[in-house]
Every structure is written in C-alpha cells, then in structure tokens.
Amino acid sequence: MLDKNGIAKRIAKEVQDGYYVNLGIGIPTLVANFVREDISVEFQSENGVLGMGPFPFEGEEDADIINAGKQTITTLPGASFFDSATSFGMIRGKHVDLTILGAMEVSENGDIANWKIPGKMVKGMGGAMDLVASAENIIVAMMHTNRAGESKLLKNCTLPLTGVECVKKIVTNLAVLEVTNEGFLLLERAPGVTVEEIQKATEGNLIIKGDVPEMIL
C-alpha cells in the first residue's frame, strides 16, 4: 500500500519530457518532488505563473509570488507571470498537457466530484471545473477509500460533480486504474496489495485482464 508520497512518486512517472503540468492542492503538489531530473517540465499554477520552482529559502519569500494553494514559491529561468484570463486561456485552450488533481469521488465513466459536500463543505470549485472540462490528460490522485472505509471509485458519483467523463487515469494508495468505456481497468497493483483487496475497495465496475503487475516505483 502506498502513502501520499508513494502516490505522488507513481504519478511522477506519467510526466513526460516537454510537458506543461498543472498540479492541484494536496497529493498532486508532491508530484513535483519526484519528476525525473533529466526531462524538461514546466509547472503552471492557475493564479498566473508558468515555470514554478521550489519553495523559497526562509527570509526570501515574497507575498506577491504564490501558487494556487496560496503558498510562497520561486520561479525558474524562463518563467512568466500573467493574468487570470490568460491563465485559463492556457487551460481551456488545451495548452497544458497534464492536469493532476485530487478527488472525493470518481465514477466508472470518468465523472469526478471534488468541490462540495451539500450542507457541509462549501469551499468552491476554484479552477477545478475549468481544468477537468478542458484537459486532454487528467490524472486523479487520491486514497482508494474515504475515512469511513467506503470506496471512492463508484458506479455513479453521489456528490455534486466537478466534471463529466473527463478522468483518464487514477492513482490511489492501492492501484493504478484507467477509465475505459466498460469501467475501471486495473493496470497496476501497489506493492503488497492483492487484486482481491482492490476489488473489495472498488464499488464501480473493475476490469481485470490477465495478470495485473505490481507497480515499479
């Protein structure tokens, strides 16, 4: 079973040379730490920066330079700043190659819910609806089950949707899955996790084809 860093590490392997990548808050943010050093990748943050670097050294933080998670950041050579309309022009116009974000629920047809629990949590969708509606390539990073032990990979989402039929791949603490026309295709098992355990934790239709390999991190 993977921890959050493990999930981030596995997702980092999906990042290819020349990609512009948008990372959501939470586990996705960790992905930046695991991207191979021999490839060129630029991180976009929807509040208006391309070419994000690491967090600043103490004392060097600048209130005017933050990421979408409101954390202080730095920029790398070749970076640029721009306004929000331009930023979402990048996103809506499919110029960002890969979007990685968290979710509360994903359905077997690729619907995603991650912004609202009626009567309870109302943080808002931020840029998530724009991101999932436009990205060609969306990977969801999340735990396979919620705190109550219930599956987050469902036949149908029960929470208000963020987007429909948009998720392509899911990496959880238990598995890597692809969203197909027939449901969740199990691609890889997390180290030490059995197909049966994944099956038990998946409410939506799980497709198992032949031997499912254990993921290599």
Place this chain on the structure above:
Amino acid sequence: MLDKNGIAKRIAKEVQDGYYVNLGIGIPTLVANFVREDISVEFQSENGVLGMGPFPFEGEEDADIINAGKQTITTLPGASFFDSATSFGMIRGKHVDLTILGAMEVSENGDIANWKIPGKMVKGMGGAMDLVASAENIIVAMMHTNRAGESKLLKNCTLPLTGVECVKKIVTNLAVLEVTNEGFLLLERAPGVTVEEIQKATEGNLIIKGDVPEMIL
C-alpha cells in the same frame, strides 16, 4: 463652403477634455491638428497604440511604430502599445469616447456605408464595423455630395452597409447635421452656404427648425 481642413476644424470643436478619440483615415486624421491645446485628449489607433503624437521628424521614423493608416507616427508621454484583441476590446467595450470616420453614404436613420462598392472597390471594412457597432458617439466627416454631384445623405443607403442606426452627427462641407428619429436635423450651415443649397444637396429628410445659424470655426 468648407474644404477638408474646414470640416476637420469644425469637428475638432466636438472633442472634449478627457476624451479618447479614434480617427479614421482621410479627413478624420486632420482633426488632430485642430484640437484645442488646453484640453487633454488621447488618440487611439486600432492597430495597437494609445497616446499617438505627431508624425516623426525626418530620419526618426520607425517601421515598428505606425498608425492604422500605415503612416509612421510618434507617441506622447503616457502612451501604450497593445495587441489587436486588446485594442478592439477598448473599442467594443465602449472605452473610446469618440469615433470620427469617413463615409460614402449615410441614411436618415443613421446607417452608414463606407467599405465596399460591389464589383468595383473591395478594400474591406478594416476596423470600421467594430467602431460603428460599438461607439457611443460617432461623427461622420465627408463631402455632402459625391463627385457626380449626388447626395451622400440619403433616405436609404444603396451601398453595402458598414453599420445600422449608429451615426449620431455628420459634418460636411455644407453643414452640421444630427441624426434624429425623423431624419437629418440641420444644426449649422457652413459659412456662406444657404439652407436651400443644403436642402438641394440632401436626398434624405432634412429637418429645418427656425433660423439655422452659420457655424463658428
């Protein structure tokens, strides 16, 4: 009767302090020469400059700094350059206070034709359609009649339209007219021109109320 400079001089009196003004090609360009020096006005050119100044001195012209008429220009302190989408954002968004342009025909309901003579002249509308569709305040600068002596102030335009019901005021070599619901309201006569001469040169409905004053230049 006015010459082109006279028309420009009369129109210049319509330019008020604090106005952003877009000047079309031809007579409108001359208006800049006659604007009072004690008021602040900025000229916008739709190819992407605000704060246009006079033509450059010989030897100081820059191929990268031109107006919409493709003439070399200079800029004044406070000027800015921007792209075409931003420029027409200014125009469409009604941020430009006054548009002055030429016309081949104007109808008594304010329609304007100035971009095409079927089978003959096909220069294109350039930015004129955007300008006339959006400007709150449009003044047409033109001769009252064409070279064949025919009226350019018509009941209905015969040439393909540039915009509908948009012209507010017309300054010709003979008169100043306002477009009203009933037709062309004669506001002022050019020096030495009689109401009868204006009537004769106007095909559309001409409204004459009381004594029509001679314009003061």
Place this chain on the structure above:
Amino acid sequence: MIKKVVSGVHEALEGVTDGMTLMLGGFGLCGIPENCIAHLVTLNIKGLTCISNNAGVDDFGLGLLLQKRQIRKMISSYVGENDEFERQMLSGELEVELTPQGTLAEKCRAAKAGIPAFFTPAGYGTEVAKGKETREFNGKMYLMEEAYKADFAFVKAWKGDEAGNLIFKGTARNFNPCMCGAAKVTVVEVEELVPAGSLDPNQIHVPGIFVNRIFKGETYEKRIEKRTVRTK
C-alpha cells in the same frame, strides 16, 4: 495625456452606495486592493454584491466586509479559507454564487471587451450549468456564460502612472487586469505612482483607458496566507 489621479482613497471611492455590485481584484490575499477595502469598511455601505475570486480570511481582505455584514452576495470561485464566510453561507445570511475560476476571469474580461456572452466547457454537466444554455461545438458540449455587470472595480497594481497605465508584480497580477474596465468605474490603488512617460509604453500591462481613478495606497500589509519555505 488624460489625468486620472485622485487625492486618495476617500475621493477614489466617491459614488459607492448601498446595493452596488463591486469587482475586487486579488487571489487569496495576494494583490488585493487593501486600501479600498479598508475604506469600504469605514463607509458602512451595505447590501453589496462582490465579485472576487476569494472572500479573504476572517480578519483580512473581504473578510472585514463580511464581518460587518456589508456583503449581501458573493460571486467567487473558492471560499475555503474563511470560517465566517462558510458560517454565513450555510446559515443562508449570505447569498453565494460559486463560479469556476476561469469562467469568472473570462466574464470580467468579456465585460471589459464588450463581449456580452461566450461559450465555455467549464461546468458542463454540473450544477453550475443549471438554467444556462448549452450547445455543442465540434462534438463537445459548452455552456453560454454572460459578461458581468458591475458598478465599481477595485484593483491593486504595483506601479501606475498619471495616465492610468499599470504594471503588476508577480502573481499579484491575477484578476486585477481582467477587472480594469469591466465596471462602470475602475478605481486603482498602486504602490508607486509615477509621472506619465516614466513607464515604457511597450511594457504596460493595462493601458490607462481602462482606468478611471488612480491613487497611491497609504500602506500595504501584504499578508502571506501560507508562508512556505525550505531550509538551506
């Protein structure tokens, strides 16, 4: 050059009255018009509709207006950093219209650019689409979204000149340029106000035509929401 400079925040906010719709720049607490917000609080104006990506935190930014119940309705994309906001919203005291962030930016930009409506895929198939026209283009579904209508836009820039030309710094740019010219009156506060001609005409982020009033803010706290550092 057309002069835009006003004497200070007092003159800058002249004409703001109860029930108006205001746009406010900023992302989180980054690039917010601190001086305008502080003055709005003292004006005691009520029943406001605020279009702003976020709603501040409990004791800073728009949170100050929320605490004083000056806001009737918020139009935002993300409000997760503000407990008072969540309380007022869940209790029904505050009307909230949650809008996808890119749609919010584009609705401002559309208002500024004279585009009454446009199509976007964001929110299709979700509750954001309720009551909105949907349409297919090239095999994909889109929502029609209309431009915002606002009375005042409050914007924070880094540098500005007397002609109203603006330059922003870093990610403090965010929604600020999109809101310039998107309301009937655009009020800009800057850290540094320079004479016309001091800024390179080639490097203006927002031309002065989109700005009605400009002044130098008295102080800037520039609070950091999530100071995050690494060790050397």
Place this chain on the structure above:
Amino acid sequence: MIKKVVSGVHEALEGVTDGMTLMLGGFGLCGIPENCIAHLVTLNIKGLTCISNNAGVDDFGLGLLLQKRQIRKMISSYVGENDEFERQMLSGELEVELTPQGTLAEKCRAAKAGIPAFFTPAGYGTEVAKGKETREFNGKMYLMEEAYKADFAFVKAWKGDEAGNLIFKGTARNFNPCMCGAAKVTVVEVEELVPAGSLDPNQIHVPGIFVNRIFKGETYEKRIEKRTVRTK
C-alpha cells in the same frame, strides 16, 4: 524549461502542406513574419487559406504568395493596398472572406483560449451577418462568431527566449500575440533570441506555452508602407 528553438526557417516550417490554413501576424507590412513568408514562397505549397489582417503589397509580404497563386482563400479585414489581390478577387480566382478587424482578432484569441464562440455587435445588419446567428443582449443586437481553426500560425516577435517567451515592439505587436497558440503549431521568428532567464518574467507579452517553435530570422527588411514625416 521546455526548449522550443529550431535551427532556422527550414525546420520551422516542417509539416506545412498543400491546402492548410495558416494564420499570419502583422498589420500592413508592420510586424509580419518576413522570413517565414519568404520561405513559404520557395516551398511552392499551394491551395492555402491565409488568415491575416491584410494581404501585403504587390511585391512584399503576403503579396509574394498571391503572385505565385499559392493562396486559394484569404480571410482579412482590409486588402486595399494590393492591386494583384483586388484583381484576383474581382476575377474570382481568389476566394475572399472579409471580416471586421476586431472580430478577426477576437476569433484568433478565442481559438487560443478555448472559447468556441462569442457574440459581437460588429457587422450586425450588414452582409457580414449573412448566415450567422443573431441575438439580443440588454437591448442590443449581436452576431455569434466562432473561433478560427488553423494548422499553423506564423508570428513575428521582437525578442524571444529559448523557452518561447516573447516580447513585441511598438505597433508591430498587433495580431501576433492573438495568433500565438491559436493554431495547431505556432512558429515564431524573432529579431533577437536570448537564453531563458534573460527576460523579466513580469514583462513577457506571450508566455512560451503558446509557442511551439522559435528561431532567429536571418534578415529583416521592415519595409515602411507610408513613410510620413514632418520637418523640423
């Protein structure tokens, strides 16, 4: 940083084939991609659709492609400076779609920004409106206009860095930024190509994400169409 630099105009134009739709920046002869146009002429590619505000003059700019009959269709707002263009158009050899200038710019910007369609008042009640949906918003009539679809965009910038970030000079900016990212492949030629990190991230006109290939143009004639001066 993602590298975008190609060896020169030859590599920059790889993949351009007969019948493609091209966008070309520039206003008149100002800010046109001179090197790309010159190379297109030598490639002898035919049946092109060109989206460009103007069509050059008889012996420069897009006029060179027109003379060689490489263009099947022009989409422009103003073509008054080109006799060969007018001749081909009136004779029916050349298909021409005349589009209001602001609509042309916005259709590029929409393509770049993932907006499939928008409403504009320009052209309402004229022949430009033929076959287009019209709609009333707030008592005024508008046309629906759709985003362009193009295979290549050819853009001229002043300075560019290895990451594809661009800065333009003066009014040579015009349509160039609007076309970056509006086609499947965006090719940019620059007067000066600098290492990544040389340009202030705050002063980039077009972020590199909208650019696919960038190279330094060999020479720039920068012809002036209407040299206009005053005497001292």
